[in-house]
Structures are given as structure tokens and as C-alpha cells.
Amino acid sequence: MSREKISILIVEDNQSDIFLAESALEELEDYDVELIIAEDGEAGLKALRADDYNIAFIDFNLPKYDGPTILGKVSEEIRSKCFMLTTSDADEHITQSEKLKVAGYITKPLNQSHFISALNAVVRVAVSEDVKFLHKRRK
Amino acid sequence: MSRTSLEIQSALRILDTSADAILTIDVKGAVCLANAATEHIFGYTPEELLGQSITCLMPKQYAQRHSEYVQSYLKTGLKTVMDSLREVECIRKDGSPFSAALTVREFVRDNEPYFIGVVRDITERKKRQTELEKKNRELQQSNDMLARFAYISAHDLKTPLRSITGLINNFVRTMDRWINTGTEPDPERVTKAAKLISHDTAKMSTTIDDTLRYCQAGENLKLSWCSLDKILVDAIDSARALIEEHHVNIDKEKANIKIYCDKTQLTQVFYNLITNAIKYNDKDYRSIRIEAYKQGTYVMVHVQDNGVGIPEDQQHKVFELFQKLQPEGSGVGGAIVDRIVKGHGGTVSIDSVIGQGSTFNIKLPIKDI
Numbered sequence: 001m002s003r004e005k006i007s008i009l010i011v012e013d014n015q016s017d018i019f020l021a022e023s024a025l026e027e028l029e030d031y032d033v034e035l036i037i038a039e040d041g042e043a044g045l046k047a048l049r050a051d052d053y054n055i056a057f058i059d060f061n062l063p064k065y066d067g068p069t070i071l072g073k074v075s076e077e078i079r080s081k082c083f084m085l086t087t088s089d090a091d092e093h094i095t096q097s098e099k100l101k102v103a104g105y106i107t108k109p110l111n112q113s114h115f116i117s118a119l120n121a122v123v124r125v126a127v128s129e130d131v132k133f134l135h136k137r138r139k
Numbered sequence: 140m141s142r143t144s145l146e147i148q149s150a151l152r153i154l155d156t157s158a159d160a161i162l163t164i165d166v167k168g169a170v171c172l173a174n175a176a177t178e179h180i181f182g183y184t185p186e187e188l189l190g191q192s193i194t195c196l197m198p199k200q201y202a203q204r205h206s207e208y209v210q211s212y213l214k215t216g217l218k219t220v221m222d223s224l225r226e227v228e229c230i231r232k233d234g235s236p237f238s239a240a241l242t243v244r245e246f247v248r249d250n251e252p253y254f255i256g257v258v259r260d261i262t263e264r265k266k267r268q269t270e271l272e273k274k275n276r277e278l279q280q281s282n283d284m285l286a287r288f289a290y291i292s293a294h295d296l297k298t299p300l301r302s303i304t305g306l307i308n309n310f311v312r313t314m315d316r317w318i319n320t321g322t323e324p325d326p327e328r329v330t331k332a333a334k335l336i337s338h339d340t341a342k343m344s345t346t347i348d349d350t351l352r353y354c355q356a357g358e359n360l361k362l363s364w365c366s367l368d369k370i371l372v373d374a375i376d377s378a379r380a381l382i383e384e385h386h387v388n389i390d391k392e393k394a395n396i397k398i399y400c401d402k403t404q405l406t407q408v409f410y411n412l413i414t415n416a417i418k419y420n421d422k423d424y425r426s427i428r429i430e431a432y433k434q435g436t437y438v439m440v441h442v443q444d445n446g447v448g449i450p451e452d453q454q455h456k457v458f459e460l461f462q463k464l465q466p467e468g469s470g471v472g473g474a475i476v477d478r479i480v481k482g483h484g485g486t487v488s489i490d491s492v493i494g495q496g497s498t499f500n501i502k503l504p505i506k507d508i
Contacts, residue, residue, distance in 0.1 A: 015335055016305065016336075016339060019306070019331065019332060020306065023309055023328070087298075087301065108305075111308055112305065112308050113312065115305075
């Protein structure tokens with residue numbers, strides 16, 4: 001069975017978190033991931049405007065522009081499905097994400113297996129046609 | 140002796156057992172009665188005071204107006220000093236002033252108004268109050284610092300710790316997979332993970348060290364009379380490497396001022412200010428001007444640079460722990476300056492113009508009591 005090719009953008013400045021996301025995405029059995037990494041808000045915004053990705057994971061805290069700021073600046077018609085990445089002790093991040101044009105959010109867990117399961121679920125849902133509809137409705 | 144006479148004698152003896160001074164005066168302010176305690180409190184024996192004007196026990200400014208106050212009261216009946224406990228300043232026989240608690244009441248005898256006053260020396264009480272207030276201030280500062288430390292420990296250490304936990308957990312997964320399925324780990328990835336863990340532990344170590352240095356700043360001051368000029372010169376010398384690296388021009392006049400302070404900690408203050416002035420500067424020709432002069436019981440030191448300047452809404456961040464203005468900053472230099480200066484009873488403020496530069500104004504008491 002050939003794996004589906006998908007493109008994923010990660011906007012994240014923490015090197016360890018980038019490493020863990022890379023490792024987790026490598027383990028997605030059903031997908032062949034092309035990974036693009038932007039290490040600050042400005043680079044992230046540039047990347048989002050330059051191309052469409054199946055999924056964009058955007059960290060909440062970033063240098064230059066933070067997550068919400070990027071989403072505020074990016075076009076409403078954006079085709080990349082955006083998910084907010086946040087740390088577990090940030091309730092206000094989650095509430096804020098709900099107001100933004102994100103398809104959902106993921107809290108970065110300490111356990112890599114959990115992270116991989118979460119990513120699997122998110123990717124599976126995000127690349128399906130149903131979510132495109134969901135994404136528009138959330139506006 | 141008549142019964143009234145006996146009663147009077149008993150009353151007088153009771154007055155004499157009081158530790159507070161008790162005096163009565165007539166409407167002209169002449170002392171009619173003084174108890175034994177006046178000697179201990181004022182230095183005058185009762186005999187010395189009888190017939191004297193009560194104003195001899197008052198500071199000049201009040202003495203001059205005393206008869207006015209009495210007349211005003213008699214005319215208007217408006218009680219200002221009477222029937223309430225007031226803190227006043229009194230003068231002893233030797234001319235020395237002291238703080239006292241005073242109560243005054245009026246009584247009438249033979250249709251004439253008389254006033255009786257009770258004077259308590261509260262010098263000791265005031266001294267203890269000042270000490271208590273000082274201790275409370277120190278305690279409050281200590282509490283504030285502990286609260287900040289707790290917040291920082293939780294917050295700034297959590298991020299690298301979370302990363303380390305994730306990376307180690309990932310490593311265990313990798314090893315388990317090797318053991319269970321034979322899938323070999325990528326040595327480059329494993330090495331990279333180890334380096335990331337190393338980087339995060341170093342970051343935690345730095346955060347802890349910085350926080351401890353911050354806690355120690357302004358505490359356990361080793362005070363002595365120091366030459367302010369020597370402190371400034373030592374601070375400049377310590378920053379010599381950075382000064383030469385950026386070809387910074389330092390302009391400082393000799394300051395002939397002595398200050399009672401902790402030499403090491405004050406040197407740290409000016410070292411931090413000088414190095415910050417050099418770092419936050421993008422000009423080709425970097426310069427710093429240091430000016431120091433006396434202002435009453437204080438010393439003013441201005442450290443002026445031609446750097447990038449600090450926006451007004453960000454200026455408070457300079458002195459707060461881990462509130463960085465630039466990502467490369469440690470977030471602790473300015474906070475340490477603030478703590479040490481405050482620990483000496485001084486203040487620090489900033490004047491700044493974006494693009495032109497900043498001046499840090501340090502105000503220090505020559506000797507903080």
C-alpha cells in the first residue's frame with residue numbers, strides 16, 4: 001500500500017519541539033510527509049502566503065509574530081488547514097484559538113506516543129474532504 | 140492638718156508617682172503646679188518651673204504662638220489641642236528636643252480658667268516604630284522576591300524541562316522499538332536529541348544561577364566608606380574587553396565623593412549599566428558619558444549612552460527579572476541594578492529618546508541611616 005503524500009508546515013521556534021514533531025511525523029504510517037519548518041512568526045507568515053499545505057501547525061508563542069497574530073494577518077481564503085500548538089498549562093491559549101480561523105488545536109504532550117496518536121488523528125481528519133467544509137463553517 | 144489639706148497632700152503624692160510630667164498653668168501660661176516627673180522628663184525640678192512660662196518647654200515656633208492659641212480658645216471655645224492626644228515636640232532644660240504625647244484639659248477654679256497638661260516622653264516608642272516600619276519594608280521586599288522567584292521557577296524552568304522530558308521519552312521509545320522490532324535508531328538523530336537535552340539543561344542552569352544572583356543582589360550589604368570614583372573606575376576596568384571590542388568612548392570626570400555603601404555590589408551596578416549601554420547600541424561610534432555629583436544628602440550618577448533608546452512603555456521591563464528587551468538579553472542585569480540600588484535606599488530612573496540614546500539616573504544616599 002503506498003502512503004499518501006502530504007505537505008505539513010510547522011511554525012515553531014523551540015528546537016526540541018521541532019525535533020519531537022519531526023520524529024512524530026516520521027512515524028505516521030499512512031502518510032509520506034513533506035515537512036517545511038519556519039522558525040519564527042515572520043517566516044511562518046511568509047510561508048503561509050507563499051504556498052498551500054495540507055496542514056499547518058502553528059505554535060502559540062513565537063518570536064516576531066505570535067501564533068494568533070499570524071492567523072490574524074493571513075487571508076480568510078487560506079487553503080492550508082491551520083492548527084494551533086500550545087503547551088498544556090495555557091487555558092487562555094485554547095480559548096483564544098477558538099476565536100481564530102483554526103481547524104483545531106493540539107496541546108504538546110510529554111509522551112511521544114500520545115503526540116503521535118494525536119497527530120495521526122488530526123492528519124487523517126484534516127486531509128479528508130469533510131474538514132474543508134468544517135474549516136469554512138468555523139469562520 | 141485639715142481634711143482638705145490631707146486630701147490635697149494625698150493628691151499631690153499621687154501626682155508625684157506618675158511617670159508622666161503633669162503641669163497646670165493659668166490663663167497667662169504661668170506654671171502653677173508641676174509634679175516630680177518634670178525633672179526626669181524636662182530636666183527642670185518642680186521648684187524651677189513654678190511661676191515660669193510654660194513656653195520655656197516648647198520649641199520657639201510654637202512658643203511664640205501659645206498665648207494666641209489660648210486666647211483663641213477662650214474666645215471661641217474651639218478645641219484644637221484640648222481633649223485629644225497629640226504628638227508634639229518639647230524642649231528640655233539643656234535645649235535638646237524630644238517627641239512627646241500631650242493631653243490638655245481645662246478646669247475652672249475661683250471662676251478662673253486653668254489648664255492641666257500631661258506630657259509623656261515617646262522617644263523610645265517612636266524609635267521602635269521606625270524600626271518596625273523598616274523591618275516591615277524589608278519583609279515585604281523579601282516576600283515580593285520570593286513570590287517572583289516562585290513564579291519564575293515555575294514558568295521559566297518549565298519550558299526547558301518539558302522539552303527534556305519529551306526528548307528522553309522519545310529516546311526510550313526509540314530504544315524499545317529497537318529491542319522489540321529490531322528497528323535500528325538513527326545515530327545522528329540520537330546524537331541531535333542528546334545535544335538538545337544538553338542545551339536545555341544548560342539553559343535551566345543559567346536561569347537558576349541568574350535567579351540566585353538576583354536574590355543575593357541588595358542583600359547582606361557589607362557597608363563602608365568608599366570612593367565613588369574608584370567604584371566607577373573599577374566598573375569601567377571590568378568592562379575593558381567589551382569597551383575595546385566595540386571601540387567605545389568613555390567620558391568621565393573625576394568624582395571626589397565618598398559614599399557609605401557595599402563596594403562590590405555598587406561596582407556591579409555600574410558594570411551592568413556600562414555593559415548594557417554598549418550592547419544596546421548599533422552606532423559605529425559608541426560613546427558613554429558618566430557624570431556624578433552631590434545633591435544634598437544624596438549622590439546623583441548619570442550614565443548616558445548614544446544607543447538605540449528604550450520606548451517609554453518598555454522602560455519598566457529593564458528593571459524586572461527576566462523581562463527581556465531583546466532576545467539576546469539575560470533579563471537579569473537591570474533587575475540586579477534595581478535591587479542593589481534599592482537595597483542602598485536609592486532610586487534609579489531612565490530618560491530615553493529612541494534612536495538617540497538613554498540616560499540611567501542613579502540616586503544614592505551618601506549614608507542611608
